[in-house]
Amino acid sequence: MPESTPVKRTLGVCYYPEHWPEAQWAQDAARMAETGLTWVRIGEFAWSRMEPKPGQTDFGWLDRAIDTLGAHGLKVVLGTPTATPPRWVVEKYPDMLALDKDGRVRGFGSRRHYCFSHRGYRAECARIVGLLAERYGANRFVAAWQTDNEYGCHDTTLSYSPPALAAFRDWLAKKYPSPQLLNQAWGNVFWSMEYESFDEVGLPNLTVTEPNPSHVMDFRRFASDEVVAFNRIQTEIIRKFSAAPIAHNYMGRVTDFDHFAVGKDLDIASWDSYPLGFLSDRIEVTPEHKLHFMRQGDPDNQAFHHDLYRAVGRGRWWIMEQQPGPVNWAPYNPDPLPGMARLWAWEAFAHGAETVSYFRWRQAPFAQEQMHAGLLRPDSVAAPALAEAAQVARELTGMPDAATGKAEVALVFDYASAWAWKTQPQGRDFDYFRLVTSVYRGLRGLGLNIDIIAPDTADLSPWKLVLIPGLATLSGPLAAALAAFGGQALFGPRTNAKTADFAIPVPLPPNLPGLDCTVARVESLPPDAQVPLVGGGAIIHWHEVLEGTADVVLSSASGAPVIMRSGGLSYIGGWLDPVALAQVLRAHCSQLGIPVTEMPYGLRRRDSATHRFLFNYNAAPVHFEGITIAGAGVHWRPL
């Protein structure tokens, strides 16, 4: 990870001046400053107020809002409003609305109602972004930008609309020199799916049974490229007028587009962290775990995303939206334990965040998110998180600049592999994100710092141990880096199991030079099925039959090879349960001289460049290494 210049750690908040009477703005700004906040993100949904009618703009209110915030010493993150095109834009381009997989229009009346491929909508976005950039590019209070809002939120990356179809055909014609080569790449001879022209290719929905997986994969690659192109239009315009850094606010567990590719056009990666919402509906854990951490959030989920977005941001990352109290959108929306709004912020800082910005300043009494807490209640009385934010602000004054701690372990994360295993799970429970996060949990349970790295990482020398689970296709740069790597690499299951065209490679996977190990057969396992292993633990969800002459370092209870190894390369032929995984990780760390600590349940550790942090996600205190950490408490000491 490149060294970033030290940046002061700061707090911020998301604010919607257009929701409140102008007379209130100055009081709000004064109170934000008094709380110790530095940043205020505004503007990202305000297009109907910036341009109420086509070409009829009104930026006066935004000028005054920015001035008011700036006058109180606050810095503004200005959002481009393209996630919420107003009604008149939709009237102008009725076909800009996305179609879902079933061909239904995703209509006006909430947000993100656009198809990334619609050229007219892109031009409209370029226009409004150009107006904003020109007007505020040199504004001394506008110190950062945010493009759009949460690309992919509400399942909006993939659109099956006519503009998407036209753009997909163009994309294919650029990728493949001829329809015959497309046919060959996709294997279209199967079921007589061959095409004579790119114009005959449709979108991979509304087929009788499953579409060709190579077709689906190309459609997903195309859709991801469309997000990159859409975002790039905005960054290129903003950069013409402004030297301020540009961010986008990504989400938790959204894998439909390649965030690394989008991130290359941005200066800062940020993500929106809603620990209780995620635990309630986006993580596969037991009901007991959900209950135990219901008011705290999963102890590993935030950290995983922090490490992921540090990689996406090439070292620079923020929390753009931090949950302050109950949200409105999960199946159940409990109140966080007192202390969690502080703990979550400190955990982000421990992982290298520059800024943590709470969502939102004041709870809105109207519209979709009226049940979503803010730092203030709708009546402006402080909600519990306000005092916690103020406490973090005070504590920050005694802390050094943001600086990421060193990790000896790296874990590869690849968006295309998430698409691959969504396209062909071959078993209901095989989910790439779940697989990678299960490995991440295992590492965190041993108290380790972890770097998440991109699938085209070309130099592995900073790490001793590199884990590469489920990487569908090994990239050229990573293969070269592995050949030069002096540490230990742990692959599998399903690593290098597909060609770039999404076919089974021959020689069969994993086909790793220097490791004579072949996956002869695979099987997926239903929920309660297990393949028990020698020494305890078991394979769950996914099991591979391995052949070859490499050393067998772990076997199943029935004597079949489960991990095969040669020199620094090891291949795991299955999805290890937490017990087996911990044993394998411990053994590798001990061989590599990486110190591990068995972390107590719900207690997590992270070293920044200067401090060791402990986060107690339990409601009850934990005693650990001679100290007591209060429930929902944070402890740190200089390294």
Ligand code: GAL
């Ligand atoms: C985020 C979004 C915000 C707000 C928030 C509520 O997904 O960016 O605009 O909707 O969720 O939790």
